[in-house]
Amino acid sequence: MKRRLAALLQADVVGFSRLVNRDERNTHSRLNSLRRDFIDPMVCSHQGRIVKVMGDGFLCEFASVVDAAECALDWQSGIVEHEESESEADRFRFRIGIGLGDVIVDDEDVFGEGVNLAARLEAMAETGGILVTEDVYRQIDGKVNAQFSDLGPQTLKNIPNPVRVYTLHPPGTIPVAPTQPHPQALDKPSIAVMPFTNLSSSKDQDYFADGITEDIITALSRIRWFLVIARSTSFAYKETHSNARHVAAELGVRYILEGSVRRSGNRVRVTAELIDGSSGHQLWTRRYDRDLEDIFEVQDDITEMIVGAIEPELSRLERELAKSKRPDSLAAWDLYQRGMAHLYQLTAAELSEAQRLFEQALAIDPDLAPTHSGLAEAYYYEVVYGFAESKDVNEERALQAARRAVALDPDDPGARGTLGRVHYMRGEHEEAILELETALELNPSYALAHYGLGAALIFSGRAGEGLPHVETAIRLSPRDASMGSFLIRMAEATLLMDDPEQAVRWARKALQQPSFQWSRYAALLSALGALGRSEEAAEALHETRRQRPDFSIEFVRRNHLYTDNEYLSKYLQGLRDAGVPENAGS
Numbered sequence: 001m002k003r004r005l006a007a008l009l010q011a012d013v014v015g016f017s018r019l020v021n022r023d024e025r026n027t028h029s030r031l032n033s034l035r036r037d038f039i040d041p042m043v044c045s046h047q048g049r050i051v052k053v054m055g056d057g058f059l060c061e062f063a064s065v066v067d068a069a070e071c072a073l074d075w076q077s078g079i080v081e082h083e084e085s086e087s088e089a090d091r092f093r094f095r096i097g098i099g100l101g102d103v104i105v106d107d108e109d110v111f112g113e114g115v116n117l118a119a120r121l122e123a124m125a126e127t128g129g130i131l132v133t134e135d136v137y138r139q140i141d142g143k144v145n146a147q148f149s150d151l152g153p154q155t156l157k158n159i160p161n162p163v164r165v166y167t168l169h170p171p172g173t174i175p176v177a178p179t180q181p182h183p184q185a186l187d188k189p190s191i192a193v194m195p196f197t198n199l200s201s202s203k204d205q206d207y208f209a210d211g212i213t214e215d216i217i218t219a220l221s222r223i224r225w226f227l228v229i230a231r232s233t234s235f236a237y238k239e240t241h242s243n244a245r246h247v248a249a250e251l252g253v254r255y256i257l258e259g260s261v262r263r264s265g266n267r268v269r270v271t272a273e274l275i276d277g278s279s280g281h282q283l284w285t286r287r288y289d290r291d292l293e294d295i296f297e298v299q300d301d302i303t304e305m306i307v308g309a310i311e312p313e314l315s316r317l318e319r320e321l322a323k324s325k326r327p328d329s330l331a332a333w334d335l336y337q338r339g340m341a342h343l344y345q346l347t348a349a350e351l352s353e354a355q356r357l358f359e360q361a362l363a364i365d366p367d368l369a370p371t372h373s374g375l376a377e378a379y380y381y382e383v384v385y386g387f388a389e390s391k392d393v394n395e396e397r398a399l400q401a402a403r404r405a406v407a408l409d410p411d412d413p414g415a416r417g418t419l420g421r422v423h424y425m426r427g428e429h430e431e432a433i434l435e436l437e438t439a440l441e442l443n444p445s446y447a448l449a450h451y452g453l454g455a456a457l458i459f460s461g462r463a464g465e466g467l468p469h470v471e472t473a474i475r476l477s478p479r480d481a482s483m484g485s486f487l488i489r490m491a492e493a494t495l496l497m498d499d500p501e502q503a504v505r506w507a508r509k510a511l512q513q514p515s516f517q518w519s520r521y522a523a524l525l526s527a528l529g530a531l532g533r534s535e536e537a538a539e540a541l542h543e544t545r546r547q548r549p550d551f552s553i554e555f556v557r558r559n560h561l562y563t564d565n566e567y568l569s570k571y572l573q574g575l576r577d578a579g580v581p582e583n584a585g586s
Helices: 016-022 024-045 065-082 113-124 134-140 203-220 231-235 244-251 295-324 332-343 348-364 369-384 391-408 413-425 429-442 447-459 463-476 483-496 500-511 518-531 534-547 553-559 565-577
Strands: 002-013 048-054 057-062 094-106 109-112 130-133 147-154 163-169 190-193 255-264 267-276 282-291
Touching (some): 024 065, 048 109, 057 065, 057 113, 065 094, 065 134, 094 134, 109 113, 113 163, 130 134, 190 203, 190 231, 203 231, 203 255, 255 295, 282 295, 295 332, 332 348, 369 413, 391 413, 413 447, 429 447, 447 463, 483 500, 483 518, 500 518, 518 534, 518 553, 518 565, 553 565
Parallel strands (some): 190 255
Antiparallel strands (some): 002 094, 130 163, 147 163
């Protein structure tokens, strides 16, 4: 085996699997032609050699690092001209990484640190980009006609120590980063929505992809607890093919939303994915397929679905982030998110801990509106789950906290939604409906407000009107932390609309959700009682009283939220028919 110092260039086709899926035979044929007509002559003209081809990847060796860098620059500029005749969706684009190091030569193949560095940098590079190590940068600075961006030390897989990395740009092309604060300086989490990519065969479909992007930015901007980068800034990246990590670093955001649109005939497929800006890891993805009967209606529907799913997903991610931080580094926002994590456990002890954390957050920042909403929610859940020592005291505290949140930010749909739910907890359903309708005017994609409005209508005797809102909440946010409540409202609505069979199915789905909720068992028992299924009712009652020994007709009457006497009578009669005792001592 021989050793030598070499510059290694690794290039890889971006999105090759997608191109193969579109047209396997033509893609491989085009790549072979590209190597013969473009890549081989390019590498040879810069005194390099192709060491090996790995499918859609090329490893090239150069004796001079300057030759390697100039080859990379000509490669990236030349491929744009070479592919000009192809449609945007079919064009070959490359990522390139260049490493410098001692290599082992074994039967014309090469191994060693330079090879590994080139491979890791290529994987990090953005579409059309070139990344180089600090050693490469030092050797070529002032010797090639190019500019450089310092990305700082980077941790690379299977490389023991961090490596300082630079982006190599053609002269005069370094993008000016928009002025934004660094993520750590933000009080709220932040997101940038990148222009959705048109993967359709026709360039004419760009308007649809752009319309989806603009609508998502507008809709997300209605959600007050996180920062959304403006449309003008996001669209500045439309033709740059920048990867998520680089965009996040330049804009100072925590999350990136990317997507694509593909139209075929009268069908359209929209794919969206949420990405962690610091790591580039995919956090969430969803695909939507629709018939294009009314293009604007489809655009609105897909926007609503994406935004409705993103808000609770970001909430979950922020809670996980807050839980991972050291206790002595927690700011008001972190304490609020930790409180929300405890809130959704929905036990007496966890709700008490949530209150403690919310109070601690408010001691740091008394004007953080979401924290007041969180405190109101904690008091609310203590009432509806039957944990409150004094129902009246909790109702009053919840009302004051919710009103404070609205006073601090009247345009926050979350604050309006919380106040609405507090109102229906107090039996003030008309006031609840007004607040929840206001929340939906502010953010039509807000799943929890749809649920709250549906619940208020159901509790007030309008189950037929409330049911579609609860269905919308489930459709918008299928992974919501409040899914147990969504499902039990479906069970209650169908029960009160004289469909106990359907109510049983919804109640059993609700019971599969985490945490104990007495109303899930109550709805199941009432439906089973109405159907006369006494054996199943006896089993359900045994489990209910095992977890809630004071469960009885009197307990339900004291804690229910119905103001419609006819609905309440039907509900309680089903419980009696299921064998539920009148009071805890029976």
